[in-house]
Amino acid sequence: MDEKGHVDPEAEYFAREDREKKAALAAKIDAENAAKAKAERKALHAGACGKCGGSLKPQDFRGVEIDVCEDCGSVLLDPGELQTLAGNDQSGVIGSLASFFSFRR
Numbered sequence: 813m814d815e816k817g818h819v820d821p822e823a824e825y826f827a828r829e830d831r832e833k834k835a836a837l838a839a840k841i842d843a844e845n846a847a848k849a850k851a852e853r854k855a856l857h858a859g860a861c862g863k864c865g866g867s868l869k870p871q872d873f874r875g876v877e878i879d880v881c882e883d884c885g886s887v888l889l890d891p892g893e894l895q896t897l898a899g900n901d902q903s904g905v906i907g908s909l910a911s912f913f914s915f916r917r
């Protein structure tokens with residue numbers, strides 16, 4: 813806009829284009845940073861207890877390999893393991909847990 817209040821359509825077009833390019837670049841950088849942070853978190857916590865950071869030891873329970881923390885005793889089930897343990901019986905405690913905590917991505 814000049815001193816008389818006139819808007820230069822060409823200047824406005826380039827200004828808008830510039831804003832859109834900057835916004836797209838910022839969104840790309842945000843997405844890259846989020847992916848990098850997720851990868852770092854995963855590398856740091858892989859194989860560690862989510863509660864105390866202790867070592868997880870796999871133990872077989874009814875054919876399902878369950879991770880148990882050697883330090884605090886927490887039990888970690890991989891996606892689908894609760895359902896596997898419940899089997900066809902949805903009426904028991906395990907079946908109820910499996911349906912209550914069913915994990916969807």
Ligand SMILES: [Zn+2]
Nearest residue numbers: 861864881884
């Ligand atoms: Zn633990």
